[in-house]
């Protein structure tokens with residue numbers, strides 16, 4: 001328990017919720033801190049000190065389950081790819097490869113799990129076997145998702161012999177893997193997909209941003225769409241629709257929320273600045289990402305529709321990838337092609353220099369004004 005509590009105290013906790021799910025006496029609950037991130041709280045008087053929370057916490061695991069990096073590097077295959085279905089590709093964040101992989105799982109009567117918006121446009125993980133739900137799972141949501149009791153749902157389905165595909169941040173994938181392992185759940189039917197991850201933003205900051213836009217547009221939000229492709233994939237935008245028919249649409253160089261995230265690192269979870277799950281140290285079968293800077297001579301003009309980077313790590317991942325190959329455009333690439341355009345593959349993002357001041361004033365001033373005072377001036 002000491003190591004576990006130290007993880008929380010020093011803010012190394014990723015907020016993955018696996019400890020809450022594994023606790024056999026339900027004495028762990030999540031509580032939001034002043035920055036808006038959830039951390040576990042243990043009811044110490046009722047705790048039976050079984051240590052299960054320590055066996056699932058991704059931050060506390062040794063790296064014994066990782067293959068030797070060199071072996072992994074040699075076995076790994078990398079592709080630039082996109083869905084041949086234009087609607088799927090346009091509505092997805094990069095090339096729509098997640099949707100094709102998920103569809104393949106559904107074809108085999110499996111379940112798919114990923115992040116969705118709830119009625120209040122907050123983000124949580126969800127699981128379904130219904131094809132019409134796939135579009136809810138599609139698209140990157142740039143805020144930390146609440147994992148709720150997804151581990152238990154996944155575990156129950158695997159125990160029933162179902163196929164499950166889980167997609168989430170690298171730390172969430174670790175949580176799922178360690179939860180299954182600690183519960184003795186067979187994982188041959190579990191497919192883990194992670195992505196190159198810049199970091200998870202504070203749900204409180206995101207909510208305040210939406211609240212202010214609702215005031216400005218005199219209407220409730222009806223839909224949030226990050227990395228919308230109205231101006232193309234390279235110049236992605238944030239599109240927020242309102243119930244009164246109005247719309248906020250700003251590209252990556254003008255949207256305050258995305259600029260505060262990617263230019264100033266103002267509201268990323270503290271643990272994301274020292275992430276253990278970078279580079280090849282991944283539990284996932286497949287890693288997805290935006291293939292920034294991709295060079296494809298024969299299809300140069302087409303990459304701006306969205307191009308995914310697909311990194312296949314395991315035999316299981318290879319089987320899943322092979323099942324969608326006829327539905328996607330793909331070209332094999334090398335690790336050296338990925339790294340220059342995606343520093344987050346190997347390195348954590350350091351906290352922005354204004355992060356502390358930003359959070360000190362979070363409850364004292366409008367959030368858009370709070371973010372914008374730290375952004376470089378732009379036309």
Ligand SMILES: Cc1cc2nc3c(=O)[nH]c(=O)nc-3n(C[C@H](O)[C@H](O)[C@H](O)COP(=O)(O)OP(=O)(O)OC[C@H]3O[C@@H](n4cnc5c(N)ncnc54)[C@H](O)[C@@H]3O)c2cc1C
Pocket residue numbers: 091092093094095096097098099113114115116123137138139140141142143144145167168169195196197198199200201288289290291292308309342344
């Ligand atoms: C917080 C975050 C940071 C990212 N950082 C980078 C980066 O630095 N570099 C890069 O190349 N790519 C990054 N990505 C991944 C990228 O945006 C695309 O998701 C990826 O390229 C897959 O695209 P797609 O078109 O195949 O699928 P999409 O349709 O975009 O599907 C994305 C999948 O991700 C899951 N997902 C969405 N939001 C979340 C969330 N908040 N938490 C957990 N799971 C979620 C969805 O459930 C879905 O299963 C990030 C994604 C997120 C959510």
